[in-house]
Amino acid sequence: MRGVGSAARLRQYLPAIAVFLAAIVVWEIATAGPGRRVLPPPSDIVGAFGENAAQLRKSALATFYESLGGLAIGTFLGVLVALVTSRWASVRGVLLPVAIASSAIPIVAIAPIMNNWFGVLNPLSKMGMAALLVFFPVMINVTRGLVEVSPAATELMRSYASSDAQILFKVRVPNMLPFFFTALKVGTTLAFIGAIVGEFFGGTSDVLGRIVLQSLSGGRFDTAWAGIFLGAAGAIVSYLAVSLAERLVIPWYSSLVAQER
Amino acid sequence: MTTSQGPTEPQPPVSAAVRLAGVEKSFPVRDGTTTVALSGIDLDVAPREFVSLIGPSGCGKSTLLRIVGDLIQPSGGTVQVNGKPAHQARLDRDYGMVFQAPVLFDWRTVEANVRLPLEVMRFSRAERDRRVREMLDLVELGGFLSHYPHQLSGGMQQRVAIARALAFQPALLLMDEPFGALDEMTRERLNAEVLRIWAQTRTTVIFVTHSIPEAVFLSTRVVVMSARPGRITNVVDIDLPQPRTEQTRETERYFELVTEVRESLRGRITSSAARARAEGAIG
Numbered sequence: 001m002r003g004v005g006s007a008a009r010l011r012q013y014l015p016a017i018a019v020f021l022a023a024i025v026v027w028e029i030a031t032a033g034p035g036r037r038v039l040p041p042p043s044d045i046v047g048a049f050g051e052n053a054a055q056l057r058k059s060a061l062a063t064f065y066e067s068l069g070g071l072a073i074g075t076f077l078g079v080l081v082a083l084v085t086s087r088w089a090s091v092r093g094v095l096l097p098v099a100i101a102s103s104a105i106p107i108v109a110i111a112p113i114m115n116n117w118f119g120v121l122n123p124l125s126k127m128g129m130a131a132l133l134v135f136f137p138v139m140i141n142v143t144r145g146l147v148e149v150s151p152a153a154t155e156l157m158r159s160y161a162s163s164d165a166q167i168l169f170k171v172r173v174p175n176m177l178p179f180f181f182t183a184l185k186v187g188t189t190l191a192f193i194g195a196i197v198g199e200f201f202g203g204t205s206d207v208l209g210r211i212v213l214q215s216l217s218g219g220r221f222d223t224a225w226a227g228i229f230l231g232a233a234g235a236i237v238s239y240l241a242v243s244l245a246e247r248l249v250i251p252w253y254s255s256l257v258a259q260e261r
Numbered sequence: 262m263t264t265s266q267g268p269t270e271p272q273p274p275v276s277a278a279v280r281l282a283g284v285e286k287s288f289p290v291r292d293g294t295t296t297v298a299l300s301g302i303d304l305d306v307a308p309r310e311f312v313s314l315i316g317p318s319g320c321g322k323s324t325l326l327r328i329v330g331d332l333i334q335p336s337g338g339t340v341q342v343n344g345k346p347a348h349q350a351r352l353d354r355d356y357g358m359v360f361q362a363p364v365l366f367d368w369r370t371v372e373a374n375v376r377l378p379l380e381v382m383r384f385s386r387a388e389r390d391r392r393v394r395e396m397l398d399l400v401e402l403g404g405f406l407s408h409y410p411h412q413l414s415g416g417m418q419q420r421v422a423i424a425r426a427l428a429f430q431p432a433l434l435l436m437d438e439p440f441g442a443l444d445e446m447t448r449e450r451l452n453a454e455v456l457r458i459w460a461q462t463r464t465t466v467i468f469v470t471h472s473i474p475e476a477v478f479l480s481t482r483v484v485v486m487s488a489r490p491g492r493i494t495n496v497v498d499i500d501l502p503q504p505r506t507e508q509t510r511e512t513e514r515y516f517e518l519v520t521e522v523r524e525s526l527r528g529r530i531t532s533s534a535a536r537a538r539a540e541g542a543i544g
Contacts, residue, residue: 152364155332159358160429161351162381170377174368252368256411 040222045229048222055206056223060230063195063208066123067234070130071191075184077131078138085139086146086172096143103136107194111201120202130194134187141183145176178253181246188238192231276344278433278465279306279329284338286324286491298324300490302338308432311459311466313476313483315522321491322469323437329467330356330435343432350433354382357426357464361438363418365410365425371397372406375425382429396424399458416447420454427462434459436468440475449507452478456505473526477501477518478510485525495525 024042031041040048049056081099085092111129118125149171157167199209208227215223247254284302287295299321306312314322327333328340331347342350350356365374375396379389397403400420410418419439426434436455440448452475459466470476476483477499485495499518501509509515 150362150364152360152362153366155327156358156360156364157381158332159330159351159356159435160378160381161354166381170381171366174366177368250368252409255409256367259411 040225044222045225048220048226052211052223052226056211056226056230059206059208059211059227060234062123062204062206063126063192063199063231064234066126066195066198066207067130067188067191068238069123070127070132070194071134071184071187071238073127074131074134074191075138075187078135078183079142079180081135081139082142082146082176086143087168092143099136099139107133108197111198114198115201115203121204126195126198126203126207129198130191133190133194137186137190138180138183141179142176145179146172149175177250181242181250181253184242185239185246188242189235191238192235196231276308277305277341278308278310278343279304279467280339280341281305281325281329282339282341284325284328284340285336286321286328286333287336297490299328299335300492302491302493304484304493304496306465306467308465309463311456311468311479311481313468313470313480314486315470315473315476315483315526316486316491317488317526318471319491320486320488322486324491325486326435326437326467326469329433330358354378354429355432357429357431357434359419359422359426359434359436359439361441363410363415363422365418365421367410370407370409371402371413371421374410374421375428378425378429384429392428396428397421399427399461400424400454414447416443416451419443419451423455423458427458427464430462430464432465434464434466436466438469438471441471448472448475449510453505453507455479460504473519473522474510477515477522478505483518483522485522494528497522497525 027039028041028043031039036044081095085095107129110132111125114125114128118128146168153171153175154167157171162170196209196212199207200213203210205214208231211227212224215221215227281302281304284299285297286299287297290296302325304312314325316322324333328335329342329347331340331351340347342355345353345355366377369377372393375393376389379392384392393406394403397406400423402417402420402424405413405417410421413421422439426436440451443451455466456479466479468476468479478501480499483497483499484493485497486492487494497518501512501514501518
């Protein structure tokens with residue numbers, strides 16, 4: 001089963017990998033000449049990794065730390081608010097419009113305020129940005145997962161004279177988990193965006209956002225791109241980690257989804 | 262194992278498993294008026310009876326089943342289950358319910374789905390395991406313990422739902438068109454299986470269906486209902502001998518009873534059409 005599955009998965013991803021490699025080759029060729037001014041060739045970017053290895057590693061780890069911290073805070077608050085809003089319909093009526101309105105806030109404008117609150121050098125100011133972006137999708141998805149339970153399932157539990165807590169833990173929470181993981185996957189990318197945007201507005205220098213800005217002002221486009229790739233790599237790694245956790249926590253879900261296709 | 266409700270409990274002289282007296286149900290409609298879903302329902306169900314409720318859609322048979330199960334409150338009348346109000350019976354876990362959809366939880370294996378009520382009711386671990394195995398053997402799914410619901414056919418899923426409903430040995434099994442979504446072959450096979458389970462477990466069953474052959478084959482009594490307002494128009498005693506087999510479906514008496522139920526249904530349909538005309542003339 002497993003062997004067949006991974007072979008099939010490899011076949012599924014093979015075209016994507018081929019296209020990716022082809023794009024790298026085309027990129028390298030196209031930017032060999034004066035195109036270099038617009039976009040550095042991949043070989044230069046790889047070179048930049050080598051030259052600035054220590055600084056890039058330190059920056060990537062710092063940004064990674066801010067993003068994951070923000071992801072954790074945003075997820076925690078999102079789940080907490082979702083639990084409250086799903087439990088009390090009246091609270092839902094009050095909080096949901098506020099939450100939806102809050103998602104309309106231009107996040108970039110909040111960054112200086114976060115610096116004000118937590119201190120520009122404090123990683124919490126960047127985590128706050130990441131958390132702000134992560135909070136909304138987590139809260140909305142988890143609320144839906146908790147609330148959108150089939151009425152028959154609730155009737156069944158009532159026929160057992162089960163307590164509200166039993167309905168929560170045996171029906172609502174398991175029902176919510178696929179929604180939660182979907183939101184968390186979106187959240188991994190958002191957390192990196194939030195953290196890097198936060199870094200643009202000042203703070204310690206050894207972070208990916210500052211690396212990108214400083215390299216650009218110094219004309220080192222290859223280093224800037226190295227920073228961008230590290231940010232992407234961080235988001236991809238955390239996305240994959242969430243996917244793995246999803247497979248472990250809700251193994252039934254992937255086989256259900258596979259069957260419905 | 263013996264069931265918890267025994268003859269030793271103090272009860273009214275004639276002990277009925279279910280006693281409905283003057284049950285009414287009306288729903289408010291958007292324009293401010295009310296729709297009468299059920300009107301003047303009187304029905305006694307004796308312990309170990311198998312009673313089917315049959316009628317056209319909208320006759321309130323599923324509503325009546327939910328009123329018996331204390332999932333819906335009646336607007337009037339009384340519902341007694343094993344000599345107690347329906348609400349107390351639900352708190353005492355007297356009901357096993359099977360719905361038209363199996364309502365199995367995707368995240369639970371077959372075994373864990375059957376175990377659900379036992380977890381809710383805090384049975385000991387050993388007792389849970391014993392009963393889950395016993396129930397899955399009863400519905401002949403002993404080999405599918407660790408399958409997930411989506412890996413089973415519709416008929417198998419419904420058998421899991423039946424095993425789950427019986428796992429805690431409820432005094433009363435309430436089934437709401439449990440085989441309505443299944444094909445005829447599967448339905449007939451499961452009918453025979455339900456009768457075998459009923460004979461083995463000796464539970465009282467109230468079974469909602471819109472299939473006349475199913476109602477006649479399964480029941481000791483068929484309660485015929487009509488729509489608008491939902492009420493009981495006839496009760497047909499099914500005197501087919503037990504145990505019933507596939508041969509029962511070919512006996513003359515079976516066909517007579519099917520005809521009798523059909524004519525009861527038709528009789529109501531004609532007169533409710535007449536009433537609808539009369540109402541149309543007034544409105």
